[in-house]
Amino acid sequence: MTSHVLAIDLGKTGCRGSLRVDGSQVGYAEAPGAPGLAYATGVIAAERAIYAVTRQIDSLPTTFTLSVGAAGAASAPDAAAALARRLAEVPGAAAVAVTSDAVTAHAGALGGSPGVVLAIGTGAVATAVDDAGGFTRVDGWGPQLGDEGSGGWIGLEGLRAALRAHDGRGQRTILTEKAREHYGIELEALPKYLGEQDNPALIAAEFAPFVAAAVDDTAAAIMAAAASALARTVLAAIERSGIRPPVPYAITGGLTKLGAPLLEPLDRRIAHAIDRRDPIGDPIDGAALLGLDPTTALEALVTRISDTY
Structure with missing residues (x-):
């Protein structure tokens, strides 16, 4: 049929x-x-x-x-x-x-088989399925309450750093100029611009690639924090699911395109607990x-x- x-x-x-x-x-x-x-x-x-x-x-x-x-x-x-x-x-x-x-x-990613999958895009969530079909979800709480390490999170952290530098509350960063260039507005207009959007997390996520590509200490710290947050999410999913390491693991989603600045430190933090698989x-x-x-x-x-x- x-x-x-x-x-x-x-x-x-x-x-x-x-x-x-x-x-x-x-x-x-x-x-x-x-x-x-x-x-x-x-x-x-x-x-x-x-x-x-x-x-x-x-x-x-x-x-x-x-x-x-x-x-x-x-x-x-x-x-x-x-x-x-x-x-x-x-x-x-x-x-x-x-x-x-x-x-x-x-x-x-895993074709219905047990294991853990980290899905990262504008948001971020890890899901685990054990041998008995038990399901565990970690994060995926949305931009206000979670999605730590996601594209929306990275973008917002980058914009916050740009505004801190603009105010003199934080160290100078190339992200200040990158934010002006990308959004085509002065930083003072960012709150109004984001507030007018139907999907502000998506607009913030647009800035994540600029954070990943920026070569300065501020941007590097944001990417390291994102990797740490995602690693905590994966490890929590493994622990809560009760699946014994090494756990079949795959990562999927548009944020994987950020490449080494995000994925290398993430992999290092979870390598002891996972059996890395390419997504099916x-x-x-x-x-x-x-x-x-x-x-x-x-x-x-x-x-x-x-x-x-």
Whole structure:
């Protein structure tokens, strides 16, 4: 029987959609992301982002499974259920599956096998699945309460350092000029500019690559702190899950593009506890897997609307 699945990876930075027929991608589209389902308008923003993707994909099949990994779903299960109900109205969506983007990241990276996955982008979260299917999540609390070491966190720390230097409260740093250049405004206008954004964490995350590339003590200290924060997240996930080291481990997400300034110190801090694996796939692969397979260890974390399941 031919399988049709529209897999959605909905993060705070972007929303990606992949239409797959019997495992082969036949359509793809991208759109801006959404702040997260935990926000007051998170469900509406998520629905808008997903529709922006579906409208771009030509020749959607008559019936298909719509499988979504959405930022914030783990913290807001009621919102995830509400999103699933709304998506059941998408023309052709005979089945809907909604879960956290952290869950789809784990499924994509380790193919449903036990282990720990660190997903880092605008936000940051580590997930662990043990041999019995027990699930542990560490961080992923959003930009106000957590996501330590994430792109949003690094960007904000860089902007704070720039403002401290501007005020004379901190040491001089190249980040001051980089912030002016990137945002095209004077530093005094940054609070108003960020406050006007629907997704301020995303705007702050834009600055993370500049922090990683900057060659001065302030930027280096921020990157070292980010690596330490992410290492604590991984090690806490291992300890809380009870999985005995060395633990199968993979890292995924757009922030991996920052490369050595972040990844080398992170690897050093967790090397004693992990068995490093290359990711099998990415979160959109995980969404495709979970959309069609209700028997994985992660099934309890998936909200489904379908006559089948």
